[in-house]
Amino acid sequence: MTKKQAVKIIIILCCIVFLLLVCFYFFSNPRSVKSFGPFKLGDQAPIVSENVPEYEFIYSLKYKFYIYAMEKNMSYCALEDCGMSGTFVSCMGGWLSADGLSGDGGANDYGLVEEEVVEGKSSIILVADKDKKIIGIYPNYRVQNIPYILKNYRDVFERFDSCYEMEMPTKW
Helix, strand or coil: CCHHHHHHHHHHHHHHHHHHHHHHHHHHCCCCCCEECCEECCCECCCCHHHCHHHHHHCCCCCCEEEEEECCCCCCEEHHHHCHHHHHHHHCCCEEEEECCCCCCHHHHCCCCHHHHHCCCCCEEEEEECCCEEEEEEECCCHHHHHHHHHHHCCCCCCHHHHHHHHCCCCC
């Protein structure tokens, strides 16, 4: 093999490694879309914690951020009732509420097709800031993906690392 051939092989291998790293980075973190159904980044969040009568005792509390989820096989939950993701969000000072379908056409409010949600083909996570303005729209992500979604907002949530270490299991 000549020097020219060796240089070409090295360049090709470097390009392949670079492309693999780009693909890994692109697919390893959830990515928000700019709009989905009736939602656009910067819009007012569709549901606020004050609308939930079961949690009336916390109406007066203000949160650092809000997360809303719609997915298959979810009964209504808020904060720690939503499992590890809810505990994590609560540790960071946020509000999490998630819901499934109860036959009231709620999926349409989220821009989802009800049949697709029932079949588990469709879901959505909305992330809103302290003013309840949408800062992230994640179609086809579920409640268990919330810690990974919030990694995109480490600069917004100063307690991310400490809450992640304290609240999340090592094999999450």
